[in-house]
Amino acid sequence: MSENVVHLHKHTDPPTVTTLTVVPDPAPPAPVPLWVRSGRAVKTAVTHENTRTTARAVARHSLYVAGGARIVARRTWDGKTAARYERFMRAAEAAGNMDAAMEWEERAQRFRDARHRRRMDLLHSPLDAAKGVAVGTGMGIGALVALGVVMAIANHDVTDVITPIAAVIEFINLLITIVQVVWGPLVSLGPFLALLALWAVGSKQQAAPAWAMPATVRNGEGEPITPSIVVKALRDLGVSALAKAIKEMGDAGASMLGPIRIAGCGVEVDVTLPSGVATNEVQAKRRKLAENLSRHEHEVFITIPTAARTVRLWVADSGALDEPIGPSPLVTDDTMTADYAKGRAPWGQDLRGDAAALSLYQRHLLITGLSNQGKTVALRSLALWVALDRSVQFLMGDLKGVGDWAMFDGLASTLIQGPTDEHVMQVTEMVEGAVKEMNRRIQAPPGTTFPPLIVVVDEAQVAFMCPAVDEDKRPYGGSKATSRYFMAVRKIHNQGRAVNVLMWQGTQDPTDQNLPKLVREGAHTRASLALGTEQQARMALGDKAVDGGAAPNMLRPGLDKGTLVVASDGIKVPAGQASITVRTHYIDDAGATAITDRAKALRDGVTTLHAVERGEERDPLGDILAVLGDASRVLTADVLKRLTTLNADAYGRWTPGDLKRVLEDAGAEPYKSDGRMVVGRDRVARALTNQDGQGSASDDG
Numbered sequence: 001m002s003e004n005v006v007h008l009h010k011h012t013d014p015p016t017v018t019t020l021t022v023v024p025d026p027a028p029p030a031p032v033p034l035w036v037r038s039g040r041a042v043k044t045a046v047t048h049e050n051t052r053t054t055a056r057a058v059a060r061h062s063l064y065v066a067g068g069a070r071i072v073a074r075r076t077w078d079g080k081t082a083a084r085y086e087r088f089m090r091a092a093e094a095a096g097n098m099d100a101a102m103e104w105e106e107r108a109q110r111f112r113d114a115r116h117r118r119r120m121d122l123l124h125s126p127l128d129a130a131k132g133v134a135v136g137t138g139m140g141i142g143a144l145v146a147l148g149v150v151m152a153i154a155n156h157d158v159t160d161v162i163t164p165i166a167a168v169i170e171f172i173n174l175l176i177t178i179v180q181v182v183w184g185p186l187v188s189l190g191p192f193l194a195l196l197a198l199w200a201v202g203s204k205q206q207a208a209p210a211w212a213m214p215a216t217v218r219n220g221e222g223e224p225i226t227p228s229i230v231v232k233a234l235r236d237l238g239v240s241a242l243a244k245a246i247k248e249m250g251d252a253g254a255s256m257l258g259p260i261r262i263a264g265c266g267v268e269v270d271v272t273l274p275s276g277v278a279t280n281e282v283q284a285k286r287r288k289l290a291e292n293l294s295r296h297e298h299e300v301f302i303t304i305p306t307a308a309r310t311v312r313l314w315v316a317d318s319g320a321l322d323e324p325i326g327p328s329p330l331v332t333d334d335t336m337t338a339d340y341a342k343g344r345a346p347w348g349q350d351l352r353g354d355a356a357a358l359s360l361y362q363r364h365l366l367i368t369g370l371s372n373q374g375k376t377v378a379l380r381s382l383a384l385w386v387a388l389d390r391s392v393q394f395l396m397g398d399l400k401g402v403g404d405w406a407m408f409d410g411l412a413s414t415l416i417q418g419p420t421d422e423h424v425m426q427v428t429e430m431v432e433g434a435v436k437e438m439n440r441r442i443q444a445p446p447g448t449t450f451p452p453l454i455v456v457v458d459e460a461q462v463a464f465m466c467p468a469v470d471e472d473k474r475p476y477g478g479s480k481a482t483s484r485y486f487m488a489v490r491k492i493h494n495q496g497r498a499v500n501v502l503m504w505q506g507t508q509d510p511t512d513q514n515l516p517k518l519v520r521e522g523a524h525t526r527a528s529l530a531l532g533t534e535q536q537a538r539m540a541l542g543d544k545a546v547d548g549g550a551a552p553n554m555l556r557p558g559l560d561k562g563t564l565v566v567a568s569d570g571i572k573v574p575a576g577q578a579s580i581t582v583r584t585h586y587i588d589d590a591g592a593t594a595i596t597d598r599a600k601a602l603r604d605g606v607t608t609l610h611a612v613e614r615g616e617e618r619d620p621l622g623d624i625l626a627v628l629g630d631a632s633r634v635l636t637a638d639v640l641k642r643l644t645t646l647n648a649d650a651y652g653r654w655t656p657g658d659l660k661r662v663l664e665d666a667g668a669e670p671y672k673s674d675g676r677m678v679v680g681r682d683r684v685a686r687a688l689t690n691q692d693g694q695g696s697a698s699d700d701g
Contacts, residue, residue, distance in 0.1 A: 056212050059208075059212045060208045060212040061199065061203075063202070063207070063208040063209065063212055064198075064199045064202030064203045064207060064208055065195055065198045065199050065202060066202070066207075067201075067202035067205065067207020067208060068197075068198035068199055068200070068201035068202030068203075068205075068207060069198050069202075070207065071201050071202065071205055071207060072198060072201060082108045082111050082112060085104050085105075085107055085108035085111060086108065087248075087249060088100075088104045089101050089104040089105055089108065090248055090249060141165070144164040144165045144168060145161065145164075145165070147164045148160055148161035148162055148163055148164050148165065149161055151163055151164070223294045223318075225260060225267050225269075225293065225315050226260075227254040227257050227260065228254065229293065230254075230257055230260075230269060230271070230293070230313070231246060231253040231254050231256070231257070232292070233289055233292035233293045234246065234253075234256075234271065234282075234289070234292075235247070235253065236288075236292050237282065237285045237288055237289055237292065238285060238288060239277060239281050239282070239285065241274070241276040241277050242273065242274065242277045242281070242282075245274035245275075245276070245277070246274075256271055256272050256273070256274065257269055257270070257271055257272075258270035258271075258272070263314060263351070263352045264349075264350065264351055264352030264353030264354065265316055265317050265320035265321070265323075265351070265352075265353055266299070266314055266315050266316035266317055266320065266351065266352075267314075267315055268312065268313065268314045268315075268352075269312070269313050269315075270305060270307065270310055270311070270312050270313075271310065271311050271312075271313060272307070272309060272310050273309045273310065273311065275309075277309075279304055279309065279310070279311050282302060282311050283302050283304075283311070283549065286300060286302055286551070286554070289302070289313075293315055294318070295315060295316065295318060297554060298321065298554060298555060298556055298559075298560065299315065299316040299318070299320075299321060300313065300314070300315050300316070301313075301314040301351065301549065301551075301581065302549050303548065303549035303574070303577045304548050304549055304577070305574075305577070312574075312577075314351060316351065321351075321560075321563075321583075322559070324586075325348060325349050325583050325585065326585075327585060327586075327591075328346060328348075328381065328585030328586075328587050328591075329346045330346065330381070330384055330385060330388075330585075330587065330591075330595050331585075331587060331591045331594070331595070334598070336388065337388045337389070337602075338385050338386050338387070338388035338389040338392075339389060340360060340361060340386055340389045340391065340392055340452050341361050342361075343359075343389075344357035344358055344359050344360075344570075345357060345358045345359075345360060345381070345382050345385040345386065346385065346585070347378075347381065347382065347571075347582055347584055347585070348562070348564075348582045348583050348584035348585050349582070349583050350580055350581065350582055350583075351581050351583075356566075356571060356572075356580070356582040356583075357571070357572075358382065358525065358566070358568065358570050358571045359570035359571070360382060360386055360502075360525075360570065361570075362497040362498075362500065362502070362524075363497070363502070363524035363525045363568070363570050364492070364493055364496070364497065364502055364503045364504070364522060364523045364524050364525070365379075365382070365502070365503075365504040365505070365523055365524070365525045365527075366504075366505050366506075366507070366519075366520055366523035366525070366526050366527070366540075367379050367505070367506045367507075367527045367528070367529075367564070368506070368507050368508065368509075368510045368515065368520075368526075368527075368528050368529070368531075368539075368540045369508070369509075369528055369529025369530055369531060369540075369552070369564075370508065370509055370529065370530050370531060370532065370557055371508050371509065372558075372561075373529040373530050373557065373558075373560075373561050373562075374529060374561045374562035374584065374586070375458075375506050375508070375529055376400070376404045376458055376506060377562065377584070377586060377587060378527070378529070378562060378564060378584045379456070379458060379504065379506045380404065380405065380587070380592060381584065381585060381587050382504075383408070383454070383456060383504070384587065384592055384595045384596065384599075386452075386454065387408075387411060387595070387596060387599035388595070388598065388599050388602065389452075390599075390602040390603050391451045391452060392451065392452045392454060393413055393451055393452065393453045393454070394408060394411065394412035394413060394414075394453075394454055394455075394456060395412065395413055395414045395430050395431075395433070395434055395453065395454070395455045395456070396408055396412045396414065396415045396416070396455075396456045396457075396458075397414075397415075397416045397417075397423075397426075397427035397430055397431075397456070397457045397458070397463075398415075398416070398417045398418075398458045398459070399418070399419055399423060399424065399427060399457065399458065399459040399460070399462040399463060400417075400419060400458060400459045400462075401417045401418035401419045401423065403417070403589075404458070404589075405417065405456075405458065407589070407592050407593040407596040408596060408608075409608050410596075410600055410605075410606055410608055411596055411599055411600055411603070411606055411608070412606070412608055413606060413607075413608065413609065414430050414433075414608065414609045414610075414612065415608050415609075415610060416430060416610060416611065416612075417610075419459070419462055421466055421467070421468040421476075424462060424463050424466040424468065424476055424477070424485070425468060425470075425476055426611055426612050427457060427463060427485070428463065428476050428484050428485040428488065429612040430455070430612050431455055431457070431485060431488040431489060431492070431503075432484065432488045432652070432653060433612065434453060434455045434488075434492060434496075434501055435488050435491045435492060435652070435653075436648045436649070436652045437453060437501065438491070438492060438495060438496050438499055438501040439644075439648075439652070440648075441499035441500075441501070442495060442498070442499055450499050450500050450501075451500065452500045452502065453500060453501045453502070454502045454504060455492065455501070455502065455503050455504065456504045456505075457503075457504070457505050457506070458505075458506045459506065459507065459508065460505040460506065460507045460515075461507045461508050461509070461514035461515060463476070463477060463485045464477050464478070464479065464485065464486065464507075464513070464514050464515065464516065464519075465477055465513065465514050466485070470484070472658075479512075479513075479516035479518075479519075484653075486516060486518075486519065489503055489505070489519050489522070490518055490519065490522065493518075493519070493522030493523070494522075497524075503522075503523075505519075505523070509531075509532070509536070510531075510536055510539040510540050511536075511539070512539075515539065517539075520539060520540070521542070524568065524569070524570070525566070525567075525568035525570050525571075526540060526541050526542065526545075526566075526567045526568065527540075527541075527564045527565065527566045527567070527568070527582075528540035528541055528552035528564065528565050529552065529555065529560075529561075529562075529563065529564055530552060530553075530555035530556065530557045530558075530560055530563070531552045531553045531555075532553060532557075533553055534546065534551075534553050536553065537550065537551060537552050537553045537565075540552060541565060541567045541579060542567060544567075544578050545565075545567040545578040545579040547578075548577060548578030548579060549577065549578070549579070550565045550567060550578060550579035551565070552564075552565040562583060562584045562585075562586055563581065563582070563583050563584070564581070564582045564583075564584060565579050565580075565581050565582075566579060566580050566581075566582050567579045618647065618650050620651075620662045621662065621663075621666050621668075621684065621687060621688050621691060622688060623643060623646055623647070623650075623651070624639060624643070624659075624662070624663070624679065624684055625681070625684045625685060625688055626646070627639060627642035627643055627646055628679065628681045628684060630681075631681060632680065632681050632682070633673055633678040633679060633680045633681065634678060634679055634681075635676060635677070635678055635679075636656055636659055636660075636670050636677045636678065636679055637656070639659060639679050640654055640655075640656065640659060643659075656677075659679075663679065663683075663684070663687075666684075666687040666688075666691065667683075667686075667687045667690070668680070668683035668684045668686070668687035669683075
């Protein structure tokens, strides 16, 4: 591109020269070839929504004719043959109903007999028809002649004899003329009328592929669930054996279905699968089944009832599960109280819309799920209800520490809130204190009753993942036998329920690291909010519940907040199912505070500790000598029991290894007597004397 230089002389003193550079306009773009523009136009026309809609409409109405012809042909074939009876008979055999199969076989035989009689009658019908025509014609002509004679006599005109016959001939001639006039247009319009009739049949039956249907029909939002829709959804599920069996049954595929019952905000139907189709094959196709039913995946639940080869489908009304449920009775009823032993906590609603209530009596509890799905609110609502029983005592640890449990201050005996390692240590010692209380209750005289003591730890994964160790190098977290928190929880799971000491835990995103297997399997009531994978669902609820249809991994994170899948004998679960889905009531902090205020009013007053008090420093060797008494030797197991009785805070968690270590360090190691390990009094006394002597020497020095 060239530049043009122009020199301008400006009349000034002294004269100056100004140089301007003129740059020409850039060259215009090359014209787009015609074939390119035509291609773009064609592409735009093809992809335009109006074009697609028009093409779909043309294809749909054309296919209505083909579908109508197929339906009419099918109906004609069914009417002329025994095909219908054969289908019903095969369907009855597939369902195992042999009585119905025999009845359809008898009906088919009667149909064949009647058809045979009709065919035999057709062999004689031409001769009979000819005779009838001859006789009828002769009688007709005779009658007309007689009528003409009567008219001739009456009119005194002999020509009237043929007047009736002439009139009949003229009438026939008129009919022939009419037929000649109408026949041409009728022949021309006949095919169009036939096509119109076929189109009407196909349109009424929606006999066109789904892709050709208009958007409103293809979406099917709110479309009611009917037997034909369920059968089609199962047929198109992609299970070849199921599709083949339904095809052989024909329209009688609906015989697989039980009655469709209204169940809360949806419907429920039992499907008896044909031979060769396993229930897990249908369970594995949940998403496709939901889409075939014009529903979202979370709106269809597949469970296994007690009947063999049967799946139970619950299909929600479109969008019904996205609507919130009502407030909790704990909020609306200021007079409500609780009964720990006999009552049930009002937790929410099941999918049917019925109230879902949970029994908490002597059941350890575990609630898990992804973060921010409503776990704390679901766990707290149970604690709020049982707090209205004045006999219940609480020990609480909130390892999130943002105030979700602050309203229990003045209600719980201990309330520790915070996410740090120090808070984990405090919570661990709180749980260990509950173990000591459990052991005290176990050693009480038979028949002694104890008030419920519920230990609540929210965000328990923080405790399991804690890296801190104590002065004896024992870790607080982890899942080994040396883990203090893990072992304390396990002890309560093993023996706590017998003396009303219960463990409730809430945890996030279950894995083997943050929720050890022995802990999760020790809970009697296991509930899960939305999870990421089926493996996590099995960790949360167990294999039995997941194999029975429980699928918290199918819940939608963020959209199904507060929706739990519960596996427990403490809640009413439909017969044959291993779990139930519950939509829990949401109780906000203000409502929770109002409920705890009512619970506090039922009590005389509770002083809440916000840290675990540690005991004073003790001399283990001196305490061992004290519990030995005057005996020359005592079994190590008995020494441990006596130390626990002496001071449970200091020695309640001692093991034989701890006792052996202390004695060996002092030079008074245990020894065997009659094949059993014992502690010798003389050795301990000598070691204590040496210890005191060393201490005195150190002081003197």
